Amino acid sequence: MKPRPKSEKELLERAQAIAGFSLLELATEAGVRIPKNLLKNKGWIGKLLEWHLGAISKNKAQQDFEQLGIELKSIPISYSGKPLETTSICLAPLVGVHGLKWEQSHVRNKLSRILWIPVEGDKKIPLAKRLVGSPLLWSPSKEEELKLKTDWEELMEMIALGQIKHITAQYGEALQLRPKATNSRVLTNAYGTSGKLIKTLPRAFYLRTQFTDNILQSHFFT
DNA sequence: ACCTGATCATTA
DNA sequence: TAATGATCAGGT
Numbered sequence: 001m002k003p004r005p006k007s008e009k010e011l012l013e014r015a016q017a018i019a020g021f022s023l024l025e026l027a028t029e030a031g032v033r034i035p036k037n038l039l040k041n042k043g044w045i046g047k048l049l050e051w052h053l054g055a056i057s058k059n060k061a062q063q064d065f066e067q068l069g070i071e072l073k074s075i076p077i078s079y080s081g082k083p084l085e086t087t088s089i090c091l092a093p094l095v096g097v098h099g100l101k102w103e104q105s106h107v108r109n110k111l112s113r114i115l116w117i118p119v120e121g122d123k124k125i126p127l128a129k130r131l132v133g134s135p136l137l138w139s140p141s142k143e144e145e146l147k148l149k150t151d152w153e154e155l156m157e158m159i160a161l162g163q164i165k166h167i168t169a170q171y172g173e174a175l176q177l178r179p180k181a182t183n184s185r186v187l188t189n190a191y192g193t194s195g196k197l198i199k200t201l202p203r204a205f206y207l208r209t210q211f212t213d214n215i216l217q218s219h220f221f222t
Numbered sequence: 223a224c225c226t227g228a229t230c231a232t233t234a
Numbered sequence: 235t236a237a238t239g240a241t242c243a244g245g246t
Contacts, residue, residue: 041241043230058234059232059233059237182230183230
């Protein structure tokens with residue numbers, strides 16, 4: 001594990017320094033083996049990037065670089081540079097949400113500043129040969145934040161009103177709510193109708209690929 | 223080809 | 235169980 005970067009500039013420079021390298025090269029330097037595929041190692045690339053950038057790597061509900069106020073996200077991209085997957089942000093609170101405001105929400109904290117690192121993600125490319133792209137340090141524009149806030153408020157209102165069972169991935173223009181668990185049998189508390197506690201599948205907020213694509217496009221092609 | 227619900231590993 | 239890191243894969 002590399003030392004923690006002391007400034008935003010140092011973090012960005014370090015991210016730029018690994019751009020263009022393959023996952024084999026980065027794994028070799030980190031002293032880790034490359035899995036055959038990501039099927040049973042879904043977070044492997046993210047962990048590898050954390051190592052190279054000196055992220056704290058704890059399972060805490062905080063940004064990766066809390067002192068700098070920056071969250072690290074790897075994002076798999078196709079040959080044409082488009083995101084191949086949605087981006088998970090964080091678990092959604094399903095209880096104790098009355099009076100919770102966007103400004104104090106966990107999801108807004110994570111989305112306030114993100115260091116995006118594109119990585120070739122096409123399954124036709126062997127993991128070892130996939131290249132890391134140029135980093136992008138992003139904060140939402142006024143328009144983007146309004147869009148995120150609107151989605152968040154719609155989803156959180158449904159959660160607060162006991163409508164969790166009616167929420168599907170189709171809600172939200174930029175931010176959607178989807179299951180996030182080891183399997184579909186995992187249960188957690190949530191509000192049911194008339195405020196009674198019920199058990200339901202844990203959910204997380206995800207950024208749609210259309211939204212992250214816009215972020216990447218506006219940065220690399222303007 | 224894309225989307226949505228399901229899933230995988232690991233730590234505290 | 236909840237949190238981190240995400241991608242899988244079948245149905246449309």
